[in-house]
Amino acid sequence: MxxxxxxxxxxxxxxxxxxxxxxxxxxxxxxxxxxxxxxxxxxxxxxxxxxxxxxxxxxxxxxxxxxxxxxxxxxxxxxxxxxxxxxxxxxxxxxxxxxxxxxxxxxxxxxxxxxxxxxxxxxxxxxxxxxxxxxxxxxxxxxxxxxxxxxxxxxxxxxxxxxxxxxxxxxxxxxxxxxxxxxxxxxxxxxxxxxxxxxxxxxxGAKGRDARVIRSYAPLETDQCVYVDNLFxxxxxIEENEVEYEEYMTDDAELVVAAFGSMYRNVKSAVKICREKGLKVGAFRPITLYPFPSKRLSELADRVEKFLVTEINMGQMVRDVRLAVNGKARVLFKGKAVGAMIDVEDLVEEIEKQMGGV
Amino acid sequence: MATQVFKIPESFRKNVRYSFCPGCDHGVAVRLVAECLDELGLTENAITATSIGCSVGLYDFLNVDSIEAPHGRALAVATGVKRAKPDKFVFTYQGDGDFASIGWAESMHCAFRGENLSAICINNTTYGMTGGQLGPTTLLGQVTTTSPTGRNIEYYGYPVKIAEHIALSDGTAYSARVSLDSVANIKKAKLAIKKAFEVQLKGLGFGFVEILSSCPTNWRMTPEQAHERVRDEMMQIFKLGVYKDITV
Amino acid sequence: MEKDFIIAGFGGQGVLLAGEVLANAFMLDCKNVTWYPSYGAEMRGGTVNCGVVMSDEEVSSVQKSKSDFIIVLNQASFDKYTSWVRKGGSIIVNSSLAKIAKTRDDINYIFVPITKMAQEKLGNIKMSNIFALGVLSKVSRLVSLKTLEKALYNVIPPHRKHLIPKNIEALKLGYEYDLLPV
The missing domain is CATH 3.40.50.970 (Thiamin diphosphate (ThDP)-binding fold, Pyr/PP domains)
Structure with a gap:
């Protein structure tokens, strides 16, 4: 140890x-x-x-x-x-x-x-x-x-x-x-x-075998297509087997707040507070950002009305959420470029606003 | 009874044809590297980090495990290989653009750290593969596709003297400049390459050889004229010799 | 239950270390805890602070704008953090380096001449931070002296182990300091 x-x-x-x-x-x-x-x-x-x-x-x-x-x-x-x-x-x-x-x-x-x-x-x-x-x-x-x-x-x-x-x-x-x-x-x-x-x-070292070459290119156009096809x-x-995410109170959620990394912690506490207030809200966190949990978000979008994506940036993951949801639900964004995670109180306020208050 | 005086080195892949231009000295240089690998019995224990430029195809010619490095990063990649597997023989074969321009930081710091590696650098005063542009070693006055009126100091500054710089590093065990313009010089070049390999085998530090080399295609010369230029112009600025050898 | 703590002062007062001792103590009490520093680009000088969040459940959020208990070891920190104290919360003020003054009536002020006490009773002003933790133990009733003592063993590096008895004494003196209303 x-x-x-x-x-x-x-x-x-x-x-x-x-x-x-x-x-x-x-x-x-x-x-x-x-x-x-x-x-x-x-x-x-x-x-x-x-x-x-x-x-x-x-x-x-x-x-x-x-x-x-x-x-x-x-x-x-x-x-x-x-x-x-x-x-x-x-x-x-x-x-x-x-x-x-x-x-x-x-x-x-x-x-x-x-x-x-x-x-x-x-x-x-x-x-x-x-x-x-x-x-x-x-x-x-x-x-x-x-x-x-x-x-x-x-x-x-x-x-x-x-x-x-x-x-x-x-x-x-x-x-x-x-x-x-x-x-x-x-x-x-x-x-x-x-x-x-x-x-x-x-x-x-090429002992008892032909020499190996680790290289990124094939000199011919067709070879390169085959090479990249294989990569894909x-x-x-990877996309089929390695997607990992965390969900909280999404079962009956009308609004799901999505965040990754340390920002998710505040999201989760905001959701707890909102639940105590009777708001049907859940939280979602991709753990693998690639492969992105698009399939699960798409499933959620079949019944969730709105997604609120929060990030400490100007809206990067929000694009992946929009692609996953593909128009089935509204995708909103709350973020800022840098600094402390967005306050729980501010998140609660935003959630209440988006859900039309109680 | 017939005596064999010439054969394809064991370190060469079978049935491979050089893709170098006719008259280019790369062919001779690669062969010398292969002969040294053969003679020191290193082929099966060697790993090379290849470079970008005319030297990129090394893994097509040598029967040696190879990892392709991005342009200029050969000695960083080689450092990773050697630190991971200190018992392997690790070397690079690079052009002057790769070694002394885009990769200058990686090359110099490899020497500063005294990495137990060997590096061969082909100096032909131009970027060969991309069509003969001005490079770090282009001579003053030399016309290239990006110095159409010749290299002048105001626009381009001075050519880099690689072997001298490498010799300045405390981590360097061996640094020499050789040429391939004549049989006598080719023999000396081989000895230098072998020496650069041997210092690694002895664990003495960084071994380096700069090889003055012709590029008839981009110089718009015959192979013979090109070798004359190596002698008459390049060797006047890039003096041949051993700049550092800690074994003597 | 989730409680927030901030310890603030200037560089060299052992603010980060005190926070680490506190966080370790909560860990030893099997609480969930998060310690986080504020940081500027400079290596020396300026004000320093760290936050500690203790929770019975998983620690959700850090970097909150309000805190339940705040220790301020100098005037600049006192000025900055008074407004950060949550309503009903407490601020422990080092009155050796900050003027005794109350600007709010919805929080508890605890004024202790921490630097003076460390110098006079312990012979070393560097003990101020740990002395302050002793005061916090009494004021907060959320962490015992015994656990803080154990935490010292976790935090103080092996080559400084000889300083532990003195630090334990600092904790006790802080705890026993007579907290009469000012």
Whole structure:
């Protein structure tokens, strides 16, 4: 176990340290990173821990180099990761596009801060699009997992490594500055997923076999179409099997408030208060942002009248909700660019307004 | 009785035809790399991070496990490979644009960290694959498709002297500049490549060879004229020699 | 039940550490708890605060604009946070570094010369933060001295373990401070 504590099972830990500890416990062999607030604790922890365990750690010259080092490391079949934030994740988009096409199990932790540009270091959810759509070239998808509390930072870090290897696809753990910096009691446990066999593709030296090439392109037009078609067959599998979400009081809800990450916590308490007031309101949280729980939202839209999407950004997930609902219900938005999560009181007020008061 | 004096290196893939232009020195350079891999018995234990440009097709020629790196990132990718698998022999084969322009930060920091890697850089003073544009090593006065009146200092600044810069790093074990313009120089080039490989095998740090190379197609020259240019113009600015060797 | 706490002061007063001790204590009491810092870009100086939310159920929201208990260790924090106290809530004010003044009549004011006490009784003004937790324990009745003591063992790093007895003394002195109405 990583940390000793009087309680024996629970430790009070920051989100960033929880992520780092979970990565170590998941068997991450290599960490490559460059400092940026609000996620620097991850690299700080890793620098000591990885050396102590005889694993690899590199203070990379840039995020650009860091993510490419991850590409090199995972190409040999080992678990490796980087972590960064917003404007620096922008630098990694090229490599993420390569990694999807190279089919490499890159794990990247993105702890969002304010943007665009340098922005500021306050919490934000402004990189929903950056993670789920991405700024890299070509047709690709990245698996995106969004924790909403510190325990989930651990659970979903484990899962990120598992899914990355299961599908040979880059996976992003999308946290925000608030989650990274907050402390909550958490419980660690052994990595719960099976180890994935990499012997059919990992680079180990061409001993007793033909040399392997991990590459992203086929020189001929038709070959490239076949190649990308196959990638999309994989994405279909991911969409069919890996969707994860949380629902609260949606059974008879006339209005469903949707949020991801730490914003969902306030949504849930607002919904509780509104229920006490007799309002038929529920809450919905995608845990996987890609694959997005479109099917479930579409089902809900058959009887829910309105969806209220709340995010600490100017309306990014709201587009995915609108696509999922596809006109069957009204989709409203409440958000702001950066900073503290929207107050419970404000949410209650908004819900009451949207439901015509009581 | 007949004696075999020439054969295809074991490190080459079977029945592969070079896609390089006629007269291009890449073919010679790749062959020298293959011969060194053969002679040091490294083929089955090697992993290469390939680059972008004319050097991109390396994995089509060499029978070596390869990971494609984005443009300029070969030595970052190679760093990841080597840190994950320190017992593997890891090398890159890059052009001057990849190594010294878009990848300058990755290349220099790899040397600064003293990564136990070997890097070969082909310097042909131009971006070959995209049609002969001005690159980091384009000589003053040289006409390219993006320096139509020749490279002048006001617009383009000075060419980069790669081997000298790499030699300045404390993490560098070996840095040399060689040429492929003559049989004698080709022999020296092979020795240098072997040396850059050996320092990695001994765990001494970063091993680097810059290879002056012709590009007859983009220079609009015959292969013979191109080699003359390597001698008469390139070698005047990019002096051949060993700039650092910590084994001596 | 969900209760919100804020501890505020200037950099170097051990505000974040005090919050961490409090959060650990709630964890040891098997409560759900969340600790979160405010943070600026600077490494030193300026005001610092952290919030602690304790709940019997899962902690829903943090970063609320109102709080049940607020400890302010300097004048700037007192000025800023008085309006943050929830109606009926309490503010513990370090009267060594803030003027005794009441601007609201719907909250409880507890004025304690925390810095002075730490200096005179404990010989170290750095004990102010933990002394303040002792006061909070008495005022809030939500966390016992015993649990706070245990929490100190969780929070204080191994190479500073020798400071624990002194910190326990600070907790007790804070708890025993005579809270007469001003």
């Amino acid at each position: 990583v940390v000793e504590c009087l309680t024996g099972t629970k430790v009070l830990m920051k989100g960033n340290y929880a992520i780092a500890n979970a990565a170590v416990l998941a068997g991450c062999q290599c960490y490559f990173g460059y400092p940026i607030t609000p996620q620097s604790e991850i690299g700080e922890f890793m620098s000591g821990k990885m050396q102590q365990l005889g694993r690899a750690y590199v203070s990379a010259e840039s995020e650009l180099a860091a993510i490419n080092m991850v590409i090199g490391a995972v190409s040999t079949g080992v678990k490796a990761m980087s972590s960064s934030s917003s404007c620096a994740i922008s630098l990694m988009q090229e490599a993420l596009s390569y990694a999807t096409s190279d089919q490499l199990p890159v794990v990247l932790v993105s702890v969002m801060r304010g943007g665009p540009g340098l922005g500021n270091i306050y919490p934000s959810q402004g990189d929903y699009n950056q993670a789920t759509i991405g700024g890299g070239n070509g047709d690709y998808n990245i698996i995106v997992l969004a924790p909403s509390n510190v325990q989930e930072c651990i659970d979903l870090t484990y899962k990120a490594f598992y899914l990355a290897f299961k599908y040979r696809n880059p996976t992003i753990l999308l946290a925000d500055g608030l989650l990274g910096q907050m402390m909550e009691p958490v419980e660690f446990y052994d990595y719960p997923y099976p180890e994935i066999d990499t012997s059919s593709w990992a680079l180990t 067959k994989k994405y279909k599998l």
